[in-house]
Amino acid sequence: MRDLALVFEETTVRYEPGGEPDIAGVSFSVAAGERAALVGLNGSGKTTLLLAAVGLVPHGGAIRVCGTPVTRRTAAEVREKTGFLFNIPEDQLLFPRVIEDAAFGLVRKGVGAEEAFAKAKQALDALGVGHLAESPLHHLSHGQKQRVALAGALVVDPPLLLLDEPSAGLDPPGRLVLAWLLSRLNAAMLVATHDLEFAARLCRRFVMLEQGRIVLDGADEAAVRGRWRLDGPA
Amino acid sequence: MRTSWHDIWGCGRGPVAGLSPQVRILSGAVLFAAVMVAPSTSAPGILTIGAAVVSWVAACRPSRRITLSFLLLGLAVFLPYFLLVPLIMADSSGPATGWTHALAAPWSVFLRGMAGMLISTATVTTLSASDLRRGLLDLPVPNIVSAILLQIVHQAGELTSETKRVGAAIAVRGGTGGWLAAMRLLSSLPRVWLPRVIVRAERVALAMEFRGYCDSDLRAFGRSAMTSADGVALALALGVLALAAVLRMRGAG
Numbered sequence: 001m002r003d004l005a006l007v008f009e010e011t012t013v014r015y016e017p018g019g020e021p022d023i024a025g026v027s028f029s030v031a032a033g034e035r036a037a038l039v040g041l042n043g044s045g046k047t048t049l050l051l052a053a054v055g056l057v058p059h060g061g062a063i064r065v066c067g068t069p070v071t072r073r074t075a076a077e078v079r080e081k082t083g084f085l086f087n088i089p090e091d092q093l094l095f096p097r098v099i100e101d102a103a104f105g106l107v108r109k110g111v112g113a114e115e116a117f118a119k120a121k122q123a124l125d126a127l128g129v130g131h132l133a134e135s136p137l138h139h140l141s142h143g144q145k146q147r148v149a150l151a152g153a154l155v156v157d158p159p160l161l162l163l164d165e166p167s168a169g170l171d172p173p174g175r176l177v178l179a180w181l182l183s184r185l186n187a188a189m190l191v192a193t194h195d196l197e198f199a200a201r202l203c204r205r206f207v208m209l210e211q212g213r214i215v216l217d218g219a220d221e222a223a224v225r226g227r228w229r230l231d232g233p234a
Numbered sequence: 235m236r237t238s239w240h241d242i243w244g245c246g247r248g249p250v251a252g253l254s255p256q257v258r259i260l261s262g263a264v265l266f267a268a269v270m271v272a273p274s275t276s277a278p279g280i281l282t283i284g285a286a287v288v289s290w291v292a293a294c295r296p297s298r299r300i301t302l303s304f305l306l307l308g309l310a311v312f313l314p315y316f317l318l319v320p321l322i323m324a325d326s327s328g329p330a331t332g333w334t335h336a337l338a339a340p341w342s343v344f345l346r347g348m349a350g351m352l353i354s355t356a357t358v359t360t361l362s363a364s365d366l367r368r369g370l371l372d373l374p375v376p377n378i379v380s381a382i383l384l385q386i387v388h389q390a391g392e393l394t395s396e397t398k399r400v401g402a403a404i405a406v407r408g409g410t411g412g413w414l415a416a417m418r419l420l421s422s423l424p425r426v427w428l429p430r431v432i433v434r435a436e437r438v439a440l441a442m443e444f445r446g447y448c449d450s451d452l453r454a455f456g457r458s459a460m461t462s463a464d465g466v467a468l469a470l471a472l473g474v475l476a477l478a479a480v481l482r483m484r485g486a487g
Binding site: 056104108 | 362363364366367385388391392395434437438440441442443444445446447450455
């Protein structure tokens with residue numbers, strides 16, 4: 001049996017104490033190296049589930065990342081094992097220059113600045129934005145920011161990637177390139193998206209959320225399309 | 235004459251831009267203190283303030299557009315204080331009366347305000363965002379304070395872009411542009427902009443927490459070495475501050 005990179009066991013999230021759960025008893029796992037798409041319409045709970053997985057939102061039930069239970073105490077350890085792409089890349093780009101932002105994860109781990117910059121440059125090159133290394137972040141387009149944010153997540157070589165709407169705002173060629181780049185990685189991935197075409201290019205498994213509950217888990221893209229009635233009236 | 239938040243940073247091309255980032259910040263801060271301390275109602279005090287501002291702006295050499303923009307902004311902010319003159323004249327409870335006395339307070343606010351604004355702007359124009367980060371981290375400021383200050387500057391830039399988008403949306407939806415759109419933008423700030431800022435701040439806070447931004451030692455990115463030019467610049471700035479303090483202690487203003 002393959003090792004599990006991410007496990008949800010009866011995971012529940014409530015933003016309002018005592019209110020209806022925003023995530024209600026979700027259970028599934030992602031194996032090491034597996035790529036799974038977390039599909040759902042707006043407001044279905046995809047982002048909340050990803051945030052809970054790295055301890056940014058309190059949860060009930062259990063979540064484990066590479067065997068480590070996600071608790072307040074272990075949050076730092078869990079985040080070291082996880083690369084996270086936020087929905088809006090501007091939110092996670094915290095440094096004025098591209099190379100500094102991409103290198104931050106390594107510098108934080110104690111890698112010397114020079115080595116960190118060299119590795120960050122490699123990560124940026126691999127994503128096709130190496131030529132922007134010295135650019136100020138505010139000069140970049142949305143797609144370029146997306147790749148820089150991804151480089152910052154990948155540079156530390158995490159075993160698990162959580163990607164929140166990675167194809168949002170990208171043009172069709174940009175989406176294709178991103179799917180291709182991600183498909184070359186060995187890390188396990190949970191890709192939250194409602195872009196089925198993108199998800200199908202990258203993943204062989206679809207976990208579907210509706211109102212915080214899993215309603216479908218399998219390899220059948222057609223089942224997702226059917227549930228959303230994307231194939232038109234019968 | 236609109237000036238973008240991002241345009242201001244690092245556009246100065248004077249000799250100050252060649253100094254270490256921390257010395258640029260420190261010298262600017264010392265000169266700012268000097269113009270606040272120097273007496274504003276005596277000839278030596280006014281000369282000291284004027285000379286400090288003119289020399290610093292010349293040494294930073296910001297673009298003409300930015301200097302003019304901030305001059306106009308300063309005039310718009312500080313000139314209205316002179317409207318208080320008739321009220322001060324009419325106040326009979328004070329110890330002194332007359333035009334000289336009535337003008338002293340608004341003049342002091344105007345002179346120091348303009349001088350402080352120009353010195354701060356000129357200093358900022360010598361710093362790119364990366365310079366600011368290096369400079370702040372090399373100063374004896376707690377890491378967390380530097381980290382938060384830097385994030386405020388960084389996010390302020392992003393918010394400026396967001397404000398422009400809100401402004402464009404208001405202009406398009408209201409079918410107006412220019413000053414009318416600007417006024418509409420201003421009146422919509424509490425309803426449109428503030429909620430966006432709050433939501434965005436929450437998202438950025440999550441990202442900062444995830445990436446461990448606030449508990450990281452950002453000095454690890456490298457430090458700037460001091461040169462003899464840095465020492466000279468700092469000594470000159472401290473000299474101006476000392477002169478301003480002496481003038482003040484002598485009661486020259």
